[in-house]
Amino acid sequence: MNTPADLRFPSIDGLRAFEAAARLGTFERAADELNVTASAIGKRIGTVEELLGGALFVRSGKALALTAAGREYLQQVAPALSLFAAMPQHRRTAQRHQRLRISAPPTFARQILVPSLESFTAAHPRLELEIVLSIPFLDHEVGDADLSVRLAEPQAGGRLLMRDRLVPMAAPALLARLPPLRRPDDLRHAALLRTPLDPWTPWFRAAGLDWPEPASGPKFVDLGLTLEAAVAGQGVALARPALARHWLAAGSLRPLFASSDPSFEPARQYRLQGEPAAATGDSPERHFADWLITTCASIEAEALAVLSGRA
Numbered sequence: 001m002n003t004p005a006d007l008r009f010p011s012i013d014g015l016r017a018f019e020a021a022a023r024l025g026t027f028e029r030a031a032d033e034l035n036v037t038a039s040a041i042g043k044r045i046g047t048v049e050e051l052l053g054g055a056l057f058v059r060s061g062k063a064l065a066l067t068a069a070g071r072e073y074l075q076q077v078a079p080a081l082s083l084f085a086a087m088p089q090h091r092r093t094a095q096r097h098q099r100l101r102i103s104a105p106p107t108f109a110r111q112i113l114v115p116s117l118e119s120f121t122a123a124h125p126r127l128e129l130e131i132v133l134s135i136p137f138l139d140h141e142v143g144d145a146d147l148s149v150r151l152a153e154p155q156a157g158g159r160l161l162m163r164d165r166l167v168p169m170a171a172p173a174l175l176a177r178l179p180p181l182r183r184p185d186d187l188r189h190a191a192l193l194r195t196p197l198d199p200w201t202p203w204f205r206a207a208g209l210d211w212p213e214p215a216s217g218p219k220f221v222d223l224g225l226t227l228e229a230a231v232a233g234q235g236v237a238l239a240r241p242a243l244a245r246h247w248l249a250a251g252s253l254r255p256l257f258a259s260s261d262p263s264f265e266p267a268r269q270y271r272l273q274g275e276p277a278a279a280t281g282d283s284p285e286r287h288f289a290d291w292l293i294t295t296c297a298s299i300e301a302e303a304l305a306v307l308s309g310r311a
Contacts, residue, residue, distance in 0.1 A: 010048045012084070015077050017044035018056060022066055022074050028144065035099050037130065038144065099128040100284045103145035106133050107224035108270055111243045113149070116295045120288065127284050147274045147285055149292075151197065158273035159289065161296040164240040166203050166264045167307065168256040169248070174233040181236075181256050184209055191235035194219040195226045198266060200238055206264040227253075241303035242296075248306045255307055270296070 020030035020041070027038040027045075034041070049056050056070035066074065104113055109131060121129060132145060150156065168187070175181065179189045184207035192200060192214045201213045218234055220226045227244055230237035231252050237244075239253075247253040275289055 008051055010051050011044070014044040014048040015081060017041045018048055018070075019074065019078055019081055021045060021057070021064055022070065025064055027064070035128070037101075098126065098284050099130065100147070100288055101130045101132065101145045102147050102149070102288070103132050103134045104149040105135075105151055106222060107227075107243055108149055108151075109133060110224060111246070112270075112296065112299060113292075116299070119295075120291045123291075124284075124287060127287070129288075145274065147272060147288060150271055150273055151268050152271050152273075153267045156271060156273070158271035159275070159293060161270040161272055161292065162242060162300040163265060164242050164269060164300070164303075166198055166238050166266055167241055168203070168236050169230060169239050169244060169253045170236045170256060171231055171233040171253060172251065174230075174235070175254065177233075184257060187236060191217045193217065193226050193229050193235040193237045195223060195238075196221060197223055197268075198226075198238055198240070202266065203238055203264040241307045242299050245299070245303040245306050248303075 016034060017030060017040075020033050021027055024030050024033065027041040030041045031038040045056065052069070052073070054069050055067050056073060058065045058067055102113075113131065117129070117131075121127075134148065134150070149161065150158065152158065154160075168184075170181075170190070174190070179186065181187065181190065184204075194200070194214050194217055196219075199213055200211075204211045218229055220229060223240070223243060226237050227239055227247065229235060230239065231247055236256070237253075241248065241255075244253055248255065272289055272292060275285055276283075
């Protein structure tokens with residue numbers, strides 16, 4: 001077969017994305033059928049449109065309608081794809097991969113979820129796991145996630161993942177520059193790192209202090225950035241040991257007031273949401289939820305051991 005030098009073919013993935021979206025009416029439904037994300041469907045169709053030099057769909061929100069060029073192209077593409085699909089060499093004998101999309105806040109994902117994932121993926125090699133980040137302070141959730149981890153109060157529902165506490169901690173370099181911090185009211189000598197996710201006022205009350213919320217000093221709308229600032233010696237962080245356990249174990253952060261231990265259990269804890277009520281013990285959602293509950297329990301115990309000096 002002699003092919004002209006200027007002839008360009010679209011990718012099979014692009015054609016399959018186009019045909020599925022045209023038949024099903026949305027990128028999301030096409031993504032479910034082809035076991036990819038809606039974003040991937042859009043990008044694949046975009047490459048076909050770029051090659052053809054025109055739009056194949058008219059987009060109105062999530063709904064799609066074929067353009068005149070799209071209808072004509074579908075009539076030409078569909079029979080070709082049917083021929084490819086009919087070839088036995090193209091059919092997989094192995095079971096199709098399942099996909100599970102997990103949404104989680106950045107610090108939980110980095111400090112809890114991702115470092116532990118190998119044990120889950122090893123146990124479920126045919127499950128394609130996708131991790132996406134949410135923004136808890138802005139209440140920005142990923143709408144098409146199968147399961148979501150949220151820092152939320154009990155009334156928000158979902159399975160409780162761990163009972164974390166809030167403990168003041170600081171870098172040794174900062175402690176060396178400050179007067180001794182032996183009691184909670186000694187914090188008046190220190191810069192306090194602020195985050196609206198875990199404010200200081202409830203801890204002040206638990207420690208017997210009637211101080212208002214700090215009004216000055218660095219403020220971070222992210223728990224991980226707050227910890228990084230504390231490690232850099234920029235101030236005292238009110239932090240969750242489970243998130244800080246590696247820095248605590250390495251000595252990069254030290255808990256304060258260990259003898260009196262005025263730690264505080266906040267109302268907002270990490271919870272797993274989105275489990276379907278009818279999920280069976282064999283569903284991907286149930287497998288992941290059970291694994292995450294067990295993993296978080298182990299991490300919580302590890303954090304307590306580090307905090308008490310037993311690790």
